[in-house]
Amino acid sequence: MSGMARDRSGPADGPPDEPGSDIVTTGGTGFGIMAVIVAAERGWVAREEAAARLLKIARFLLTVADSYHGLYGHYLHGATGRTIHLLSRKDDGADLVETAFLMQGLLCARQYFDRDEPAERELRQIIGWLWAEAEWDWHTRGGLNVLYWHWSPTSGWSMNHEIRGWNECLIAYVLAAAAPRHAIDPEVYHRGWAQAREFINRRRYYGLELPLGPDYGGPLFFAHYSFLGLDPRGLADRYADYWRQNVNHTLINHRHCARNPHGWKGYGPRCWGLTASDSEGGYVDHSPTDDRGVITPTAALSSFPYAPQLAMGALRHFYHDRGEDIWGEYGFVDAFSPHTGWRARSYLAIDQGPIVVMIENHRTGLLWRLFMSCPEVRTGLRRLGFTSPHLDGD
Template sequence: MTHRFLFSFLVLLLPGLLWAQQKPAAKKAPVATATFNPKLRPKNLTDEQLLDLVQKQTFRYFWDFGHPVSGMARERSNRSFDYGDEVVTTGGTGFGIMAILVAAERKWIVREEAAARIFKIVKFLEKSDSFHGVFPHWLNGATGKVIRFSQKDDGADLVETSFLFEGLICARQYFTGTSKTEQDLRNHILWMWEGVEWNWHTQGGQNVLYWHWSPNNGWSMNHQIHGWNECLITYVLAASSPKYAIDKKVYDQGWAIGNYFKNGKEFYQTKLPLGFDYGGPLFFSHYTFLGLDPRGLKDQYADYWQQNQAHTRINYAYCVENPKKYKGYGPSSWGLTASDSYQGYAAHSPTEDLGVISPTAALSAMPYAPRESMAAMKHFYHDLGDKIWSEYGFVDGFSEQHNWYAKSHLAIDQGPIVGMIENHRTGLLWKLFMSSPDVQRGLTKLGFESPQLKK
């Protein structure tokens, strides 16, 4: 089971900003990995070759390990509690779609195969459970039926749906060809996109978006989406909707008034515009920005390139200082974000530091801190690779302090590695997402400035 959760202090201070998780049962993975030997990994690679290898190997999580019926991304590579092997993830699938686009562009797979796989996912989703066009967090990958995430979370999950459509919008902008598959794919993505009732999640016209709605439990989870966290993309897409858009006042009075929205303090000589002290887990600067280009992106609240760079620098500086003196932390081994740990799933950050480094944190920060991220990649691969390199890239987390090395991979952690490294290298996903006329309209409506916004 893999969901983001509140840091321990947030459990007391701010109910429900991230997500709760317990330790997954240690069960046999659905696909045997015994034949893979990390000791045989290629050596003496140039930086470009290593980037290629890490992206390509990580992409295999979504391509080789995708669900055979739906094509969607499995939640994790080991079983999620007692749900068996059928759990697929809505948001992780969105990240996986973006990874497939990277693979097609780099010719690791044939373009037609990439289009066919994504169309398979889309056709499955069209027949799957959704609620006012919004998908649940988890689906059964064979039947399309909702798998409840928690006791009352058995319906629509607006944030996971936004991650899904972040990927689908990129796919629609990428597959512009005249083949029947590409034309059909574009049309079906458009129909699904037009059908998402984002404004339904204002719970009757309030100036805030709500995370969950269920046909069985209604709005009883009552979880408003306030900033600053990973959910900026949810408000951007809600404003971009062709048929069910929110107004700017929902953004201003819902997202931008969270208790932890504005910061402005300095940490390690770096001013942090938004968010929690020390920035929180690094996925805040990854999930939304797989598609949304932060370069030159500004609104009345922040410069988002500055925000994400500051967040990354603070996380890096904390790991280098290493105030808790954990073994293994340093300039080439850094990065705290939500991932598996020796205690179960945890939202690692400078204020919730358990001695666990999550490879996705530093690797997905490549656009913001390329030198520091590359140093981490080399260390993870060359020095720790015997323990953390696998057939699907790096494992989800490790702790040299506790001599613990995960065996698991999570879709929501693997996907950003492929996508954010590619954005650093070529800007591919940023160009695709920002080229959407709907996204352009939504960003303009919310008052954003960007070099990619057409005047």
């Protein structure tokens, strides 16, 4: 088996998946790798056990899993490594964003497992190969000034999904600029990512200015996925201060739930958090502009760095007040509706992983330090025009 993270555990209330199936997720595996690092650091698992698990994943990616110009699909079969196209028949090839989430985790592992021991040496070596072989520049479609999300060996660029901001995909541009062999020109970032209808915002919502993104900020995973490793503290470029962006996005989301303009039962200052998750009607990108009365615990809990008191209030409410109703084998269920009484029976890798990682970043900054210690990452950030305390003195 692959060692990678299953897409979900428990009956599916969202995308078409079979409970207990062997579908693993590329991006969720990146988040899981970072959670394993936390587990090793805190002594929940032995360092040797953690290194062995991550080495298993790395070997699988290198020798078994389907790859396309060094990039991976969104979903893989955990035993065979074959790409599974769940979301579209054309989505049978590379997914640049999912690969970026995976690589974010792999680079953190390379930095953490730094001892001169056989398993750790091999792990670093394989991650180095995977990192070097990823052809980020291939996803410019021959030199266009934007990255494309998908490429298929059967239908090429037919999905035609440009990656433009603002959303969860900043990490793809940072890694593409940082790549040791297949880096993009910085103009791809400035003319592709930053030239979008919903990039610059600078309007006020609930009394807070939002530098970037759609009205009210969108789902909260925009403030999480790219920033599991990328440290937003003091991070800025010509477009935004990213700490301010993420803090204000979080506070807008909280104020929306606390003020509860739709009158949903159960919402309040301690019951908040709108982001993508399962719902009664399938998988939904919940946000203040698409508020269906569904609270997703990862939204508040992965926001500990940005609003620690508000996140702690939510944690205590979820655990002490709602307790076993939303707590299960793998922690908090994916989502619940205090208005209707519905609760998901599922746990999603892309929702569970960020909780562990962002709580640790709030406590110690561990994953931020690891990722930002990568020389290539610092080079990529400088190439794109970012400033950060991590770049001082280089």
